[in-house]
Amino acid sequence: MQTLLLILSLCVWGCHCNARTTPRVHLSYKELLETKTIRPFSFSFNTSDYRILHMDQDQGRLYLGSREYLVSLDMQNVNKEPLIIHWPATAQRKGECKLTGKGGQGECANFVRLIEPWNRTHLYTCGTGAYKPICTFINRGWRAEEYLFRLVPGYVDSGKGKSPYDPRQENAAALINGNLYAGVHVDFMGTDPAIFRTLGDRPAVRTEQYDSRWLNEPVFIKIQKIPDSAEKNDDKLYFFFREKSLDASGGSAPSVLARVGRVCLNDDGGQRSLVNKWTTFLKARLVCSVIGADGVETYFDELRDVFIQRTHDERNPIVYAVFSTAGSVFKGSAVCVYSMADIRNVFNGPFSHKHGHNYQWTPYTGKIPYPRPGTCPGGTFTPDLHTTKAFSDEAVNFVRAHPLMYQPIYPIHKRPLVVRTGVDYRFTTIAVDLVDAVDGRYEVLFLGTDRGTVQKVIVLPKDISTTEELILEEVEIFKVQNQHFLFLSCGLQQQLYVSSERGLTQVSLHRCAVYGKACSDCCLARDPYCAWDGEHCSAFTPATKRRSRRQDIKHGDPLRQCRGFNAKDLECGPSLTLSFGVEGSSAFLECQPRSPQASVKWLYQKDGKRKPHQQNYCCFMLNISYSILIFSTPMTAV
Template identity: 65%
Template sequence: MAPGPPALLLGMLLRCCLAWPGPLSAPRVSLSYKELLQTRSVRPFSFAFNTSRYRILQVDQDQERLYLGARDYLVSLDLHNVNREPLIIHWPAPLSHQSECRMAGKGQRGECFNYVRLAEPLNRTHLYVCGTGACQPVCTLVQRGWRSQEYLFRLVPRSLEPGKGRCPYDPQQSNLAVLVNGTLYAGMRVDFMGTDAALFRTMGPRPAIRTEQHDSRWLYDPVFIRAHVIPDSSESSDDKLYFFFREKALEGAVGPAVLARVGRVCLNDDGGQRALVNKWTTFLKARLVCSVVGDDGVETFFDELRDVFLLPTQDEKNPRLYGLFSTLGSVFRGSAVCTYPLSAIRTVFNGPFAHREGHKHQWVPYTGRVPYPRPGACPGGTFTPGLRSTREFPDELVAFVRAHPLMYSPVYPAQRRPLLVRANVPYTFTALAVDLVDAVDGRYEVFFLGTDRGTVQKVLVLPTDPGVLEEVTLEEVEVFKTPAPVTSLWISSKRHQLYVSSDVGLAQLSLHRCGAYGPACADCCLARDPYCAWDGRRCARYRPGATRRVRRQDIRHGDPLRQCRGFNANEQQLVEQVQFGVEGGSVFLECRPRSPHAQARWLLQVKGGGRRPLPQDRILLQTPQGVLLGPVAPSDGGRYQCVGTEKGYRRLLRTLRLHVLPHGLLGGAGPPHPVCESPWARDLDGEWIGTSQGAQNAEGTPSGPEPLGTSPGGLDLHWDWTKTSRRSPPRH
């Protein structure tokens, strides 16, 4: 059995993380909620009245509707515009149920309401919907009409039924559910106290069955994440439900640890005949590993499975599986995304079973005789053509499944490493969606990652050399006015929309904001966004099928020198600005590149037209926003240019004319201190403020600042820097 995660010390964790190739990619574009609204690429939705805990429950691409669950409400939204005539069902728990809930000691965390947590299409005209019902789960039918244009959305009278085994009691508890051909598969805690967790099958023509009760070998305090039906062969009898969860596990040498799992059951499992009656007889599970190995060989595990995304391919038996993981420790904080081929998962389920033996009960691969048919095989499938039902399975097989539900080998990701990692950052990823995008130079996977601080990151992962991945963070946007962890993401490639939910609301977000990268061809090319391309005039959405004479895009290399030849003249013309300084003082030259990946430096133009770098002895402070020069002299006046460089491409970012005023014009007694008496100084809040040399009386003590007006020499010196003027200090 693969060993559990070691108890790593802080130093070992840091060494492992520092060994990850390449620095973390800073977002090329970062937008606050207000800035995002200004792009007109987002539509927020929330109720005007008090409700909370929004969850995207279902997206119906055919009827073009999104079904959103919240506290006491079920909402049907238009996929094109979530604010266009939303259809709302108010479905509160009865007052008697709310009262019983509070009498039972609940309500401190808002449990005594009806939180809608399941909405599955039963047929073309009805949904099957369940809610927590103030700790008394309840389900019902919702009529939605044959077409979305009917605007029909109502509860079906007299269709209420108990929801035990279909919806959790507590809204804080996770659950998964999928309705397949009228049969509901659901994973949750099925009792009021939350001690009995199970994977259930209810409804439909087959008998109701579940996992073995109170057996830690099957499920041990699980948190259910997601479930998908995936065919294993051309035989429909081999179809299986793959479900993903995390649970406590005893494989480690230190004690119970939380591990990520993938489990599966056959859809045509009917339970056993004499043992495991009304229980799964094809239940198997395996560990999902997502880890980073440092240069010193120490392996850091991301064991807390947070989300799973299944990307369909042309081969429906082999979709692409992506898992979002995080760490559990308080010492080290990180997130990772791993991808798993279904072939690797199937190989593990066809491998050795885990078995405990010896006086220490250590885990070893089972080496005894494995019953026939092989445990986990479906009746009537490729390998069991003579069996019609699991009730025909031999007793030996059923007993073996009951004692050995765990596989010995873990499932490792492709290339045995994560696609992307975030370590020692002030956030954790909470939700994941993946889009497959066609670009000029190939097809790319774009990751959308929700965080616990209410933002969404758009990330591209590119192979650069064999065994090396480059992570490109295209943007990070604040999706909600009130920051709240992202609870679910749903993507519509057809409509180029991303739907994001949190406890405070839902947002419809465009997959691209091409204009935010900048007005020039180089900005568009350097961004490396598969959704965007330079069309000859601006950075706009790239449409693979459209016929355009001019399209410039380079995702793999982002080379504007090659792609933007002939379009550089379109770059914005800069206006030379004027800045003043005082002899002996300091001057701040502000220059902030649009991209965080560009390097900026100031150059001083000299006689003859050449340029030279700033003298190092004059640079008092260098920051990402610019440089502080001082003490300056009248000879330092002249033309300064800020040049940005990224991927070998250079551009002029700012040009200014610096005038250094002789100190004598201010009536001062001597040269000021280069920093403390500078006309550019910071206040305690970090703002740049202006100062003036105050006049002195005969005793040499300050007599207060000079009044605003004209100097003795007749030069207009308006030192009120708090007012906006061309001589105002830079703000950043």
């Protein structure tokens, strides 16, 4: 009898097939609960809008702001002894709010919109105050073991310029050196948006009022202090937002543009012009686009979220941004990644200027005043000027008329890291975790969608110009889907905190067991959080001894890590399982769905031949199973 060699061969598909938009594992809310890797938290009180999250890594506490409540939670277990503050608007204020015509959708309440650390023992918090923003302090104590969390009695401050009036308006804020910087609407009607500085020992300053060249119906996303050099006087505040385009009415111009702006932290306004206004305010366009086969560039203009990943150099963090398409005809979203070097180069480049009979944007070619607009006083290039009030009128007036840079900011490699088109959802939020694996360090993206799910995505380099994107999992975080918003935060304890309209959920960053019970299952998952420990697919720790861990993120080749047959000359890539049979006997070739990134091909090889027969015995675009079962049926491929 001749021996028939059956080889199960796996093809891992790259970015050019629809497998890249299919998650390796999809878990419904019920299935996710069954994994025991999440902890839902919600009040028994009548509240909603769990929007504001602030992590205190020192005390291991997570501060949560919602409608009329503030909560201090244990970051290890959000359901462990939560500390709760009830902070409602007064009955009188609620009544006054309703008299103005508000309150039809429950807006006449105090929605918490800011929680920032003031010092080691206190937090500063602000809320909408039923359309009259208010702020106060919270005493959190020296140590988490004190279980102290209460409002400072008798202290209430105006929240104007710190918190929005309308709870539906987005805001961004950061408390830096005792000064509060906020991107917020500062009036009852919501018609006066501004980048505001309040509190502290510096004078209150803001952006120019009612000047669409500075801000044109903006939606504020993120504010972050980023040093520019070793000189502290060069420190700048970067703010990310989207705004209505000034050219939106003209032809094919986009209606919305993504922006990054900046001001100097030590900007105190002008002496005669721009008094109590920023004299260093500049902004530039963030571009996230793809170029089609026809050469047409498609833009994702609606900035939705920004995550700033710190590096060893505090001056050069990595900026991850989520975009979606602004129109309704084409639905898509993308993630683009930017370097601070590229951002600074644009701010050091030409200014935009409207010129000519068509009044079009052109680079400004005239004389640039000293100090160069956007330069900080007392910094590297202006050691002789110690305050912006010493800036020349020419320099201040130039900034007022030319706040926009001419060149846009393109992402690293001039292309998105992740793109989604032709799907029924858009990305809305992002958090990024850097994970150490056996074969290197990887960036894992957690992407919230507008249908209330979170995708865990890893992007791997294939060669110099292409990448391979893998959706490791997609999970339904909340029982009720179609949430209005998701807010993601990664903690040091390998936990993801997801908040929404209805509640907060603590989610483990990994669920290794769901990938399967075999070494090959675990290896093919290519999840840097997981490795085969000899018996199970379990959480990977870099400190584990090499011989007891099996992991291959770059290639996902189980032959290198697990038992199998290395048929290198197979056209479809690495072989997975080797089985011998006798010609004339029967075998069932099982093809059960498990990995969307794989195809299945059964080949046969007769005894004495060096290569397997290249004719497919069966080939399914299905997920892969790793065992062969023998049945008393004719030799067939099922």
